[in-house]
Amino acid sequence: MAAGNNRRGRQTVRDMILSMVAVMGVALVAYLTIPHGSGGDGVRVVDYSAAVASAKRAAPYPILAPQGLSDQWRATSVSYQIDPNGHAGWHLGFVTPDGKYAAIEQSNEPKADLVNTVVSGAAPDGSATIAGQDWTRYQGDRYRGLTVATGSATTLVTGSASYQELDELAQALKP
Numbered sequence: 489m490a491a492g493n494n495r496r497g498r499q500t501v502r503d504m505i506l507s508m509v510a511v512m513g514v515a516l517v518a519y520l521t522i523p524h525g526s527g528g529d530g531v532r533v534v535d536y537s538a539a540v541a542s543a544k545r546a547a548p549y550p551i552l553a554p555q556g557l558s559d560q561w562r563a564t565s566v567s568y569q570i571d572p573n574g575h576a577g578w579h580l581g582f583v584t585p586d587g588k589y590a591a592i593e594q595s596n597e598p599k600a601d602l603v604n605t606v607v608s609g610a611a612p613d614g615s616a617t618i619a620g621q622d623w624t625r626y627q628g629d630r631y632r633g634l635t636v637a638t639g640s641a642t643t644l645v646t647g648s649a650s651y652q653e654l655d656e657l658a659q660a661l662k663p
Contacts, residue, residue, distance in 0.1 A: 531583050536566040539580075543568035547576050549596055549641035554660035560585035561657070573597070581647075582657070589631075590647035590657050599635060599642040606646050607633045616651070618658045625651065634658050 540553045546568060554561070565581035575597035582590045595602050603610050609629035616623050616634060623634040623645075633646035634654050645658045 531562055531564060533562045534564060534566055536563050536580055539566040539568065543578050547578060547594075549576070549594070549639055550663040551578050552592065552594060552643055552661040552663060553580060554592070554657060555662045557657070557660050558585065561590075565591075571597070584647075584649045584653045584657075586649065586653060588647060588649035588653065590645065590649040590653055592657065592661065593644040593646060594641050595644075596640045597642070599637050602642050602644055603633065603635055606644055607631050616655060618655055619661075623658060 536553070540551060544551045551568075562583045563580065564583055565579065567579045568577070570576055575595050577597075578592070578594040580592045584590050593602060593606050603626055607626050607628035608631070610626040610633065611628070613625040613627040613632065615625060618634070621636050621638075623636045626633045626635065631646050631648055632651060632654065633644050634651075635642060635644045636658075637643075643658075643661070645654045645661075647654065649657075
C-alpha cells in the first residue's frame with residue numbers, strides 16, 4: 489500500500505509541475521502579444537508642422553513657431569481657434585528639456601485679457617530683451633510668462649518652466 493501512495497504522490501507532483509508550465513506558457517504568450525508601455529515617460533509627442541501652415545493661412549496676424557529647438561523640446565499640444573468674441577488664438581505646448589511645461593499663446597485679443605486668462609494671478613515681474621525685443625515678465629500662481637505685442641497680436645510664452653527656458657523658447661520664435 490505504501491508503494492501505491494508513493495506513486496500517487498509522484499503523479500500529483502508531476503501534474504502540478506505540468507500545470508505550472510502550462511500557466512507560465514499562457515502568461516508568456518500574453519506578455520508577448522498584449523501591447524504594453526515602452527518604459528518611456530508617457531509624453532505623447534505631436535507633429536505641429538501642418539497646424540502651423542494651416543494657422544498661418546487663417547490668422548489675421550503673423551503666426552510664430554519655434555525653429556532650431558533641440559529634440560529635448562517635445563511638442564504635446566497644438567491648436568488654432570476663433571473664440572466667441574472673434575479673437576483668433578494660436579497655442580503650441582511643449583514639455584521642456586527640464587520636464588516642465590511651456591507654451592506659446594498668440595491672440596489678437598487685448599494683451600491684458602490674454603495674460604490674465606492664461607497666467608492666473610499674473611503680476612509684473614520685470615522685463616527681458618529677447619531677439620532685440622522688449623518682453624514683459626509676469627509671475628502667476630502656477631505659471632509665469634513673457635509677453636510682447638507686435639502689430640495686432642500679443643505673443644505670450646508661458647508655463648511652469650523657468651524664465652531661462654521660456655527665454656529660450658521666445659528666442660526661437662520665427663514667423
